[in-house]
Amino acid sequence: MGRGVLVVFEGIDGSGKSTQRDMLGRWLAQAGVRWATLAQPSSSLAGSLLRKAIAAKRRLPPETELALFVRDRREQARSVIRPLLREGIVVVLDRHYLSSVAYQGALGLDPAAILGRCVRFSPVADVTFLFDIDPSEALRRIAKSRHADPFERRDYLVRVREMYLAWAPRVPDLQILDASEDQEMIATSIRRVVARLLEERHLMPPPGA
Numbered sequence: 001m002g003r004g005v006l007v008v009f010e011g012i013d014g015s016g017k018s019t020q021r022d023m024l025g026r027w028l029a030q031a032g033v034r035w036a037t038l039a040q041p042s043s044s045l046a047g048s049l050l051r052k053a054i055a056a057k058r059r060l061p062p063e064t065e066l067a068l069f070v071r072d073r074r075e076q077a078r079s080v081i082r083p084l085l086r087e088g089i090v091v092v093l094d095r096h097y098l099s100s101v102a103y104q105g106a107l108g109l110d111p112a113a114i115l116g117r118c119v120r121f122s123p124v125a126d127v128t129f130l131f132d133i134d135p136s137e138a139l140r141r142i143a144k145s146r147h148a149d150p151f152e153r154r155d156y157l158v159r160v161r162e163m164y165l166a167w168a169p170r171v172p173d174l175q176i177l178d179a180s181e182d183q184e185m186i187a188t189s190i191r192r193v194v195a196r197l198l199e200e201r202h203l204m205p206p207p208g209a
């Protein structure tokens with residue numbers, strides 16, 4: 001990996017990842033750090049097919065879905081993430097391969113095989129935050145702002161959460177956050193960890209720079 005920093009956010013839908021991603025982005029911008037936020041599925045061809053299916057409230061056959069997520073991730077790693085990291089940029093990634101292990105593993109596909117397939121080409125994150133939350137609470141949050149998509153069913157998210165917790169120990173530098181806590185408290189914990197990584201890599205501009 002290059003000189004940048006890769007920060008990954010993982011967790012079930014409605015766990016508050018996107019809010020924290022935006023809060024971290026604002027803090028990095030204020031600190032004068034060069035950063036980018038990216039999401040999976042991405043805007044690659046495979047990613048667009050997945051987004052289209054989600055928007056149409058359709059789920060593809062599990063093997064097809066997995067193949068598209070893996071293809072999208074490989075493409076994004078090669079063409080976007082690695083070049084940004086080589087430039088010394090802080091990349092905040094909303095979902096990485098643990099999403100495939102958890103979401104496609106929860107459909108009955110072999111989680112160990114998914115993990116093995118993805119780690120071969122995936123950039124290693126400097127830190128992964130797993131936003132852990134009760135699926136009922138996550139669905140309550142989603143219901144406040146929009147209709148749930150086909151991934152967002154309680155029984156499914158219960159299995160996804162179990163998969164996340166079971167496979168989290170296989171991801172290096174992963175921290176589990178209690179996503180039911182106050183947003184400011186969560187943001188502070190994340191900043192503390194990211195600030196330390198930035199200092200280690202000399203990516204924190206000096207005050208007044």
Ligand code: TYD
Pocket residue numbers: 013014039040041054069094095096097099100101103104151152
């Ligand atoms: P995402 O865009 O993160 O959803 P949202 O913005 O609504 O949180 O992801 C869309 C869905 O794709 C989400 O329900 C999780 C699912 N997903 C997988 O099933 N496997 C994967 O590898 C990834 C990256 C996402």
